[in-house]
Amino acid sequence: MLRPIFVLLLAGCLGGANLAAERPNVVIIVSDDQSWDSIGFQGGKVHTPRLNQMAKDGLYLSDFNVTSTVCSPSRYSFLTGRYAGRCEGRRFMQEHPLGDQTQVENIGELEQDRWNVAKLLQRAGYTTGFVGKSHLVNHEWINGDWSKAGLETYPQNADPREPEVNAKMRRNHQKWCEAIKPFGFDFVDGVYAANLKEQRCDALNVHNLDWTVSKAVAFLEQSKDDPFFLYFSTTLHHGPAPWSNQYSLDADPRMTGEGFVAEGFDVLPSRANVLQRNRAAGFNDRQAYALWLDDGVGAIVDKVEQLGLEEETLIIFVPDHGSYRHGKATLHDYGMRVAMLMQWKGKIKAGSQYDALTANIDITPTILDLCDVAPPADDSMDGVSLKPVIYGSQRAVREELFGEMGHSRCVKTKDWKYIAVRYPDVVQRKIDQGGKFPAFNKEDPPLDRPYLTRNRHLGHYASLQNPHYFEADQLYNLKADPEENENVFRRYPEVAQQMQKRLAKALTQFEERPFGEFTDGSLLGGQTVRGLPNKAPANSNPNPPLQTEEE
Template identity: 65%
Template sequence: MRQIILFWLFTSVLLVGANPVLHADTRPNIIFILTDDQSWDSVGFLDGQVHTPRLDSMARDGMYLSNFNVTTTVCSPSRYSFLTGRYAGRCEGDRFLREHPPGDQTQVENIGELESHRWNVAKILQANGYTTGFVGKSHVVRHDLIHKLGWSLDADPTDPVINEQMRANHRRWCEEVRKHGFDYADGVYAANLKELHCDALNVHNLDWTIDKAIQFLESPKDQPFFLCVSTTLHHGPAPWVNRFSLEADPRMTGEGFVPEGFDVLPRRDDVLGRNREAGFKDAAAYALWLDDGVGAILDKVSELGIEKDTMIVFVSDHGSYRHGKTTLHEYGMRVPMLCVWPGRIKPGSVYDGIVANIDFAPTVLDICGIKPPNDYLCDGISFKPVLLGSQEPLREVLFGEMGHSRCVKTKNWKYIAIRYPAEVQDKIDQGHKFDAFGDHPKLDLPYLTRNTHLGHYASQVNPHYFEADQLYDLDKDIEENSNVIENYPEITFWLKEELSKQLLQFEGRPFGEFTTGFQSFSGSENQTQ
């Protein structure tokens, strides 16, 4: 597949022309499009069985980062890392610290949130004269408020009294988001659609999200801007079931019922029609719908005449394909990322080095010429040189964390370790049985995450889910079907040592033997990266 992609992109470069001349440094606008649960197979140019012409054109017009990773594979912690540049295990949010007081092993998952007392990329940009905007799914602020709503699941959003309650709830969420460095916040979903606690609103509404993004783009500004557009697609409720997406009432939104609807995207029946004309089934039309949303933003930037002043980034918060989500396997960590910036990023370019979500915030600051505050804690590395043409490796080793598991990944290898907190390990040693999802039989080992639904489905399709130590040869086994840890002791020792180095950066956060005097294996001289 990779050879096909490279040929396709190389041909596109020939059609577009030579490497563009770089303009003098300016402070560009940044549009950050963050999707949800989107794997590589839902993008056309990556051999996905979907119709995504605008995303395909972004790959031709800009750069595809083919080994872009998220360091945690569920929503909240991944989004936290994108916006802060920090590993999610460093979170100091109220909910996170209640669950994991200092000194405890962390179980990183959907409990991370932006802290009011720490820097994130929007706060820094705002402090340096940027106009900042947020539209769409948050899932990184005030987890304690998500369940405090005043209506029932079968509530009718068309009822004026109920609808005003819903609008008031939405205004509250917009205000909470603004507290974290955003001048503009609208079209906000607190978390997933089900957290609206209303069956009628448990449907995707990309029209609403894009309408709010267009309003921000069209608003007068005297300074450059940063806009985060975060979609609910492709998360559940299953968007490929069109009653939750293209066949749903387009007036049902995160702020309740909006009778006038929206006029920023093609009609939904038109999306279905074009998808059929392209030769795809209706169940794949959700990908074209999202593609239309991206296209609407690209078109608005062009209409405003700010293309050369604007870098547009498209990426997902994590994957979902096969055994990826809520694990540290490739189909969860590795996601499609595209960057377009006419005149600065070479059309049709590809970068194969390891890049991660923790690198996004420092890259934005670097591109915008902003020196981070002295008290800004950041784990990431700027990949600005990559965007401007460098093919040098950004890093050799990447750390990942998810629930009870941790990993280190190189270009060719990945080592995953599962270690339980002492009190959990004691129960395991005593033969305690752990709750499974629903009515399934109890388990000898607990799921990696508190969410038994996600733990169940990840473990069902992943034969290595519960194995304490796992090694994968990514060159030969990108799907990580074969745990080869018994075959490569030197590489295993080396990667264990690398994992120990990473974990020792998290002061007061134990993780088995890796943080308690781990034995060095640096004597192995012939290790292959």
């Protein structure tokens, strides 16, 4: 049986009601840069028995999408239920004051003064935990002046085994933990501020799943007697390339995000055992990273079961977006469409599948609905609850889905996707005048159009993998061409026009955010973005600053 709850009066709740309900614990496991080819049940040539088992034991949402395809904005949407373009964080608003076209990417951040799922659950009596990669707060700390931020510095080649260096790393880690707590988390540990290289130490530029899983296990142990919510985010399979085992299975398992931990960890099979089992399954050592992450997921699932909470706990597994080898940093399906698994013994029918459109913005509304927590009256969410789907409904929860990434926007249905690339006026004028834009590699010729993202590293690899990357109007027949190889915008003018109108309608939700002709009213008979002429500020920079983090 699930634990009874005490009703808390939140904005929008039934005042004075004295109701008892059953509400689940929730564990959400977010992997990083994980495409279908590193998941066995999706056809990847890898060994992932625990994820395969989750698909058999639970619910697989086969057309689950992230609405932005790099780390920060996708995670923002998971935790808030809002599109990343709605972010009101300080860094985001500095880059994009109202009236400016947004360029959604890794400047998205949780806001101190707005609701997110952890804050709401915490207020409703849940114990909340955060373990693993953040990339959601204090962007100015990540790549800025550490001393100014109150973080302690050390040489890039510092040895974490040296006591003085290690003490600095421990204190920095604790400072990051304390910085995350005000966003709604009681327990914060095992934190990576962003990607591994942002620790600014060569010795720590290695994945350590053992360390983060040990923190997740500790949280589950501490919280087992109360309703809990755990957000667990691993650095796998982001760079440094985990298939190069020097950065993963061959690395020193005592090198962590808090420095050198001499005693190590005992929550996962040994790394030698991972390699051995992977070989026994017929795979080579460069594919073992997939089994390693699989073991981490299995350890968390097993801990829930060992605590006797499998019938009281919804466990979610989902990547934050696809891999840079496919559609990351674009709105193509290999970036947007990711594996989504839900397991809840006794509530979710084993082996079930849902094929309609769903998205990361739906996760917060779903969790709140299941946990009997009213959505906040003083904030908005763009997603919808998937509670009916969890209990077996096959009815579509939406007919279309909006997506945003850098200078591109899209609208997707089950059959079609339309992607528009539009630049702010000042950038478009430079394009029209024959101006050039810098490529990622200095030896490469300059570009006729800028990358969609400020981060040229992302733009370079995304454009290499997606031949239609720079095209202004892209239409794909997802039924006939699920890999989006052929842009049929000119071939189906009626469909293209309908999809453009759908996109224009979606963009009316974003006040004072222009996007070419889609927000000037011409496509919707005069319905414009409220309070805004479609014009970029005169001082807009056609070459905005480059993000330095490798994302």
